[in-house]
Amino acid sequence: MNSDCNLTISLDIMGGDKGPLITIPAAILAIQKLPNLHLILCGDESLISQELAKNNLNDSPQLSICHTAETVEMDELPASALRNKKDSSMRKSIDLVRNDKAQACVSAGNTGALFSMAHYVLKMLPGVERPALISALPTHDDNRHVFMLDLGANVFCDSNVLYQFAIMGSVLAEEVDGIESPRVALLNMGTENIKGSDHIKFTAAQLEANPYINYIGFVEGNDILSNKADVIVCDGFVGNVALKTCEGVALMVYSKFKSVLSQHMFTRLLGKFFASTIKKLFKSLNPDQYNGASLIGLRGIVVKSHGNASSLAFLAAIMEAVKEVERQVPDKIRKKLEQSLAD
Amino acid sequence: MNSDCNLTISLDIMGGDKGPLITIPAAILAIQKLPNLHLILCGDESLISQELAKNNLNDSPQLSICHTAETVEMDELPASALRNKKDSSMRKSIDLVRNDKAQACVSAGNTGALFSMAHYVLKMLPGVERPALISALPTHDDNRHVFMLDLGANVFCDSNVLYQFAIMGSVLAEEVDGIESPRVALLNMGTENIKGSDHIKFTAAQLEANPYINYIGFVEGNDILSNKADVIVCDGFVGNVALKTCEGVALMVYSKFKSVLSQHMFTRLLGKFFASTIKKLFKSLNPDQYNGASLIGLRGIVVKSHGNASSLAFLAAIMEAVKEVERQVPDKIRKKLEQSLAD
Numbered sequence: 001m002n003s004d005c006n007l008t009i010s011l012d013i014m015g016g017d018k019g020p021l022i023t024i025p026a027a028i029l030a031i032q033k034l035p036n037l038h039l040i041l042c043g044d045e046s047l048i049s050q051e052l053a054k055n056n057l058n059d060s061p062q063l064s065i066c067h068t069a070e071t072v073e074m075d076e077l078p079a080s081a082l083r084n085k086k087d088s089s090m091r092k093s094i095d096l097v098r099n100d101k102a103q104a105c106v107s108a109g110n111t112g113a114l115f116s117m118a119h120y121v122l123k124m125l126p127g128v129e130r131p132a133l134i135s136a137l138p139t140h141d142d143n144r145h146v147f148m149l150d151l152g153a154n155v156f157c158d159s160n161v162l163y164q165f166a167i168m169g170s171v172l173a174e175e176v177d178g179i180e181s182p183r184v185a186l187l188n189m190g191t192e193n194i195k196g197s198d199h200i201k202f203t204a205a206q207l208e209a210n211p212y213i214n215y216i217g218f219v220e221g222n223d224i225l226s227n228k229a230d231v232i233v234c235d236g237f238v239g240n241v242a243l244k245t246c247e248g249v250a251l252m253v254y255s256k257f258k259s260v261l262s263q264h265m266f267t268r269l270l271g272k273f274f275a276s277t278i279k280k281l282f283k284s285l286n287p288d289q290y291n292g293a294s295l296i297g298l299r300g301i302v303v304k305s306h307g308n309a310s311s312l313a314f315l316a317a318i319m320e321a322v323k324e325v326e327r328q329v330p331d332k333i334r335k336k337l338e339q340s341l342a343d
Numbered sequence: 344m345n346s347d348c349n350l351t352i353s354l355d356i357m358g359g360d361k362g363p364l365i366t367i368p369a370a371i372l373a374i375q376k377l378p379n380l381h382l383i384l385c386g387d388e389s390l391i392s393q394e395l396a397k398n399n400l401n402d403s404p405q406l407s408i409c410h411t412a413e414t415v416e417m418d419e420l421p422a423s424a425l426r427n428k429k430d431s432s433m434r435k436s437i438d439l440v441r442n443d444k445a446q447a448c449v450s451a452g453n454t455g456a457l458f459s460m461a462h463y464v465l466k467m468l469p470g471v472e473r474p475a476l477i478s479a480l481p482t483h484d485d486n487r488h489v490f491m492l493d494l495g496a497n498v499f500c501d502s503n504v505l506y507q508f509a510i511m512g513s514v515l516a517e518e519v520d521g522i523e524s525p526r527v528a529l530l531n532m533g534t535e536n537i538k539g540s541d542h543i544k545f546t547a548a549q550l551e552a553n554p555y556i557n558y559i560g561f562v563e564g565n566d567i568l569s570n571k572a573d574v575i576v577c578d579g580f581v582g583n584v585a586l587k588t589c590e591g592v593a594l595m596v597y598s599k600f601k602s603v604l605s606q607h608m609f610t611r612l613l614g615k616f617f618a619s620t621i622k623k624l625f626k627s628l629n630p631d632q633y634n635g636a637s638l639i640g641l642r643g644i645v646v647k648s649h650g651n652a653s654s655l656a657f658l659a660a661i662m663e664a665v666k667e668v669e670r671q672v673p674d675k676i677r678k679k680l681e682q683s684l685a686d
Binding site for chain 2: 075140156194220237241
């Protein structure tokens with residue numbers, strides 16, 4: 001490792017639909033962008049060396065290889081991956097974080113397996129019962145994101161878990177997006193106090209009583225992207241359905257527009273212009289295509305890139321990991337939890 | 344009542360954001376459209392008479408008035424409305440169904456109050472534990488709807504309730520949209536058998552074992568509008584969030600497009616054309632703006648129009664009620680449940 005590199009991140013090179021074909025070009029872009037970044041490439045050594053040789057990078061002080069013989073398949077059961085794939089590129093990239101050889105890891109592999117392995121290997125921060133999958137979604141305001149969690153790591157979450165998620169989400173919004181006193185909301189089926197299940201009402205009461213969290217109340221599905229809140233908290237089932245519903249509606253609007261555009265000679269001429277605009281809009285509604293989701297609540301930083309991410313999208317996931325390392329997100333979460341639970 | 348009228352529907356004239364201003368014009372349109380329709384207008388008699396007089400309809404054999412002195416407010420608590428508003432237009436319109444004076448009722452009033460009153464007054468069909476709010480949403484295919492339930496009448500639903508909803512939804516899709524052997528799916532956070540909570544997996548097993556239901560498995564949020572299924576079943580919390588997320592994304596796309604269109608001189612010229620197209624698309628994603636949602640599982644037909652429905656939207660809700668009367672939906676649900684539970 002180069003002594004000038006003060007940032008080390010491990011990459012699961014074999015994970016994702018296209019594995020090394022997209023992860024290696026992303027790694028190369030990342031080190032070109034950040035001279036102080038050192039990447040540990042976990043995966044098949046001969047394959048990685050071959051790719052690096054093509055770019056004359058075999059001797060780069062910013063890159064090293066951690067050979068692994070196994071790969072976690074995209075459809076593999078999490079329990080089976082956890083038990084049987086100890087020499088996989090995914091597992092090794094997490095082990096490197098556990099053993100303080102890397103400050104964060106990034107994978108585009110099987111989400112369930114990544115969750116199980118990271119949970120098992122890294123363990124939870126004190127005061128956290130469950131890790132959450134969190135991502136920044138676009139809002140009506142082009143300059144602001146909304147951080148939503150949990151996006152599917154946990155089917156059901158009780159009120160304590162939701163409360164911890166709210167605190168964790170607030171820290172991420174503050175540290176990663178630089179939002180002062182982020183507006184935190186609970187996703188519910190109505191905004192009145194009487195709405196929703198008992199455990200959501202209980203979480204609301206806990207958040208109202210926490211002076212360190214800017215809790216703004218309940219929001220409904222139509223306000224997820226409306227920039228009413230900076231952090232939206234829900235259980236993994238609801239979050240997953242809501243996120244995928246966003247993608248589905250965006251896709252439907254896209255396909256309907258394409259069909260409208262093709263109906264008129266007049267508009268066909270403009271098709272290309274509008275198609276690219278709609279495509280861009282659709283992409284902005286499908287955030288894990290371009291950005292990384294994070295598994296937070298762990299004693300280490302784990303960023304999950306979308307399985308079919310492009311090199312640029314995987315690069316964005318690496319940059320997300322860099323930001324979380326620089327902002328020391330797990331440490332900030334630990335402190336905010338201590339503060340909140342001490343009161 | 345005119346002896347030529349073989350169809351009687353009671354209307355909550357005072358319900359909704361604009362009450363009689365939209366419900367009376369809708370009633371007039373409905374009787375003009377269907378000469379065999381008799382409507383009982385529940386609400387303030389002098390106000391209704393006055394409106395009918397303006398249209399020379401005070402002596403119409405197709406219209407009668409049921410005077411009520413109270414109105415359920417849009418923000419009234421359901422329990423309070425149930426206890427205190429026995430002489431309200433909403434309650435009377437339901438009572439008329441209970442007493443066989445009307446075959447269905449339609450209201451644009453407070454959803455929670457309507458649910459509580461209908462549940463209390465009409466009671467459940469045998470074999471049904473909870474009523475569900477169901478609506479037809481648009482799909483990628485302009486000629487097909489997807490019926491989604493529950494949309495918010497019940498926060499949490501156990502596996503038996505979800506199973507009953509699947510049967511009820513299948514009947515509605517078959518009878519109202521004429522779909523033979525409707526494809527029924529459960530909304531989940533993944534399509535693999537291992538995904539989701541235990542109660543959803545149990546419902547899946549129950550549906551797989553039912554030869555009278557065309558159960559096709561799990562679908563995810565991005566497939567709600569993709570025309571993969573004709574009926575999508577979930578609990579009221581998830582359904583409500585998913586439906587409102589659809590509205591929110593459509594609104595965001597609409598506002599982003601408007602801003603894109605206004606940026607270029609070239610596209611500003613086309614703004615009007617595209618704005619109306621996007622508006623139409625947005626409306627099609629906001630189904631309760633133009634159509635009625637039904638409360639099903641009750642011993643009577645109750646159609647809920649959106650609170651800020653226009654006259655045409657309230658007319659659509661009346662037509663939905665007519666269709667359910669003609670197709671004898673509660674009776675068909677009762678039979679399908681008997682058949683399913685007997686096996």
